Amino acid sequence: MNNPALLSIENVRKGFPKADGSELLVLDGVNLQLADGQIVGLLGRSGSGKSTLLRLIAGLSTPSAGSITYLGKPVDGPAEGIAMVFQSFAIFPWLTVLENVALGLEAQGLPKAEIRKLSLAAIDMIGLDGFESAYPRELSGGMRQRVGFARALVVHPNILLMDEPFSALDVLTAETLRTDFLDLWSEGRMQIKGVILVTHNIEEAALMCDRILVFGSNPGRILSDIEVTLPQPRNRLDPAFRELVERIYVEMTAKRFPAIAESGREERFPGLGIGSVFPEVSSNLMAGLIETVAAAPYLGKADLPEIASDLTMEIDELFPVAEMLQMMRFAEVEGGDIKLTEAGMVFASAAVDERKALFSRQLLGHVPLAGHIRRVLDERASHRAPKRRFTDEMEDFMDEEAAEHTLRAIIGLARYAEAFAYDDEKEVFSLENPT
Ligand SMILES: Nc1ncnc2c1ncn2[C@@H]1O[C@H](COP(=O)(O)OP(=O)(O)O)[C@@H](O)[C@H]1O
Numbered sequence: 157m158n159n160p161a162l163l164s165i166e167n168v169r170k171g172f173p174k175a176d177g178s179e180l181l182v183l184d185g186v187n188l189q190l191a192d193g194q195i196v197g198l199l200g201r202s203g204s205g206k207s208t209l210l211r212l213i214a215g216l217s218t219p220s221a222g223s224i225t226y227l228g229k230p231v232d233g234p235a236e237g238i239a240m241v242f243q244s245f246a247i248f249p250w251l252t253v254l255e256n257v258a259l260g261l262e263a264q265g266l267p268k269a270e271i272r273k274l275s276l277a278a279i280d281m282i283g284l285d286g287f288e289s290a291y292p293r294e295l296s297g298g299m300r301q302r303v304g305f306a307r308a309l310v311v312h313p314n315i316l317l318m319d320e321p322f323s324a325l326d327v328l329t330a331e332t333l334r335t336d337f338l339d340l341w342s343e344g345r346m347q348i349k350g351v352i353l354v355t356h357n358i359e360e361a362a363l364m365c366d367r368i369l370v371f372g373s374n375p376g377r378i379l380s381d382i383e384v385t386l387p388q389p390r391n392r393l394d395p396a397f398r399e400l401v402e403r404i405y406v407e408m409t410a411k412r413f414p415a416i417a418e419s420g421r422e423e424r425f426p427g428l429g430i431g432s433v434f435p436e437v438s439s440n441l442m443a444g445l446i447e448t449v450a451a452a453p454y455l456g457k458a459d460l461p462e463i464a465s466d467l468t469m470e471i472d473e474l475f476p477v478a479e480m481l482q483m484m485r486f487a488e489v490e491g492g493d494i495k496l497t498e499a500g501m502v503f504a505s506a507a508v509d510e511r512k513a514l515f516s517r518q519l520l521g522h523v524p525l526a527g528h529i530r531r532v533l534d535e536r537a538s539h540r541a542p543k544r545r546f547t548d549e550m551e552d553f554m555d556e557e558a559a560e561h562t563l564r565a566i567i568g569l570a571r572y573a574e575a576f577a578y579d580d581e582k583e584v585f586s587l588e589n590p591t
């Protein structure tokens with residue numbers, strides 16, 4: 157191919173300076189080529205750097221290293237030909253629909269009549285015909301998001317960047333807008349050459365994308381690249397579609413949940429064993445997931461996509477819970493499945509007190525930080541220790557914020573398990589029932 161790629165991202169790295177002078181590395185070694193005619197999905201959990209990458213591509217921010225080129229030229233500021241749709245309705249309440257859409261053209265210095273003509277055409281195309289002089293407050297969420305689309309499309313961009321454009325909408329509205337968008341795309345009516353869609357919704361990626369890049373966190377990077385060959389329009393119930401969804405889950409879990417057997421404790425919990433950052437997960441959700449997987453029809457082993465749809469949980473909610481269950485050895489996650497361990501099965505059928513005791517045992521036995529806190533409390537005559545006693549140690553491995561979150565996560569679980577107590581006001585740990 158002699159033509160330069162529509163968009164080429166090479167070895168991009170992005171860090172932000174932190175208050176303490178160190179760097180928060182958000183993206184590292186990111187490579188991506190966008191080909192003509194493709195919708196590429198960036199799929200990953202919240203905080204994995206997806207929006208940051210989109211902002212770099214849009215020229216709203218600059219990479220710390222690496223390069224981004226659009227049609228062979230480096231992106232060094234907002235590029236003409238690249239437009240963006242945001243998650244929230246970035247529209248002005250005091251402007252009409254027409255005025256909001258026309259804003260997209262402001263920078264181009266076109267004659268008034270031309271601006272009006274182009275804006276009306278974009279409004280018409282996106283299904284807002286008749287609402288030109290309406291104000292945003294008179295519109296539903298779906299209609300407001302259409303205004304966001306119209307404002308991006310009015311400039312006839314080559315590349316459309318979409319940052320979770322459907323995630324603030326209710327399920328039905330989101331589906332209608334997706335379908336309308338795909339229709340316009342297939343018919344070539346938007347005259348867009350390529351789309352990058354950021355999403356944390358697996359099915360949305362499967363429904364819309366020709367290629368799906370699975371993003372991992374800390375720092376954000378591409379873990380897998382999945383080519384999707386299913387023709388459009390796709391049907392969520394089609395077995396081939398379900399297979400694709402399953403495959404994405406398998407990819408995501410394979411990378412996120414190293415099997416217990418192959419990852420020794422030392423490797424996952426380096427140093428004092430308190431070097432790992434935990435997701436904040438409620439014990440209620442953990443118990444709920446254990447119960448669901450233990451019950452019929454799953455009886456101890458379930459397909460993550462099925463569970464997610466059963467519990468209407470998005471991956472952002474489901475994965476941390478599954479992760480914590482795996483960490484505490486209540487379950488194993490492998491190949492897109494979650495399987496309860498013996499401890500998990502016992503927990504499911506246990507009474508409240510038994511559950512707490514078992515939870516405490518798993519927590520103290522398998523989560524090094526929890527075990528460490530408990531040992532310190534056991535050893536001290538007062539059975540008390542200030543929070544700083546632990547955060548100081550933890551900050552050798554992680555920054556202050558991560559330490560805070562991780563400690564919060566452990567405190568929440570320890571409270572449920574009655575493994576130890578924590579006084580929020582005094583910031584002091586103590587034994588629940590010192591003997
Ligand atoms: N301007 C910024 N300054 C400092 N940190 C930032 C900035 N923008 C994003 N981050 C951090 O980068 C990480 C990734 O954020 P983001 O790109 O929004 O993730 P995602 O879109 O995948 O949820 C987060 O930890 C966020 O706090």
Ligand SMILES: [Mg+2]
Pocket residue numbers: 206207208319
């Ligand atoms: Mg984001």
